[in-house]
Amino acid sequence: MSGAGSLRQGAPRGVKPRFAVRRLLHRLVKGGTRSAAVVALLLLWETAPRLGLADRTFLPPFSEVVVAWWQLAESGQLADHTLASLGRSLSGFGIAVAVAVPLGLLIGWYRRVADLLGPLLEVFRNTAALALLPVFVLLLGIGETSKVSIVVYACTWPVVLNTISAVRSVDPTLLRLARSMDLPPLRLFQKVILPASVPAVFTGVRLAGAVSVLVLVAAEMIGAKAGLGYLINASQYNFAIPQMYAGIVTVSAIGVLFNHLLVVLERRLSSWRVPSDG
Known part of the structure; x- marks a missing residue:
């Protein structure tokens, strides 16, 4: 009996390490599969200019962009521009979510409100935010207000x-x-509509997160003195091409990180949902 008991107690000790190794290998394979396309793109970016497949003047190798990015980071310029853009983007995004979620719930729940505001929504939803950028600049000036406002509108x-x-x-x-x-x-x-709406609402929030960065970068190319959009535009104007690509890479990284954070938040808020596969 004691031998059988020891076997039962020893079995989990051997199984757990094997399970941990399998889980680690699965995560490594999954992570490698997800990053394969990005790695291939970076390799192509590095080799194409060196092999003469692309003009090195206009598309420098990725390693040169990394060097330029590091120089901008060491000088503090990258941090200053990034903080300026994040401040505007997060302010506009936060205001838009705070206004848009209650408004959407109200319109979706009350048919009379939908009938009243429906035509207005159709007009503005089909009007591109960047097409209205000159209007925002004329009405609000070229300062912070117009940039945050265009982000609020777009999000x-x-x-x-x-x-x-x-x-x-x-x-x-x-x-x-x-x-x-x-x-x-x-x-x-409270008990039915809100919980059931969380996934679709967060889909809109994630879309707005991407829009908040993209629209702001375009807005910062007009009349801004700081920000990633300003950095990209000024670098292109001064023909500092590696610095221009460094700014673009930073914008992409911020967008990916922002989307990841929103996905994590969505999982936390909708953790009560049962997966469809059982």
């Missing part, structure tokens, strides 16, 4: 439209079940 529509769609696509069976329990409208909204 509002993805969040509003996805929130409206989320509310309207809630499972009717859930609504009928909740109403059969005589839940008051406020509790129905």
Whole structure:
């Protein structure tokens, strides 16, 4: 009996290390697969100018861009421009989410509000934010207000439209079940509509996160004295091409990191959902 007991106690000790190794290998393979395309792109970027497949003047090797990025980081310029852009982008993004989510919930839940504001939404959702940039500059000047405002405008529509769609696509069976329990409208909204809308709302929020960076960079190319958009534009104007690409790479990295943070936040807020595969 003691030998059988020791076998039962010893089996998990041998299984756990093997399981940990398999899990680690699985993660390494998965990470390698996901990064393979990025690595291939960087290798192509490095070799194409060196082999004469691209003009090195206009497309320097990636290693030269890394050197230029490091020089900008050491001088403090990259941090100054990045902080300026992040301040504007996060301010506009935060304001847009704070306004757009309640507005989308209101329009999606109340049909009369949707009928009233629907035509206005159609007009503005089909008007590109950058097309209105001159209007924002004329009305608000070339300072911080116009740049934050254009980000707010651009980020509002993805969040509003996805929130409206989320509310309207809630499972009717859930609504009928909740109403059969005589839940008051406020509790129905709180217990059924909001939880069921989280994934679609976050889809709009993630889209808005990407838009907040892209639109801001374009806005900073006009009348700005700091920011990644200004850095890219000034580097191109002064023919500092490696520095220009360093700014572009920084913008891409910020966009990827921002999206990752939003994905993590979405998983936290929707952790109660049961996966569809069981």
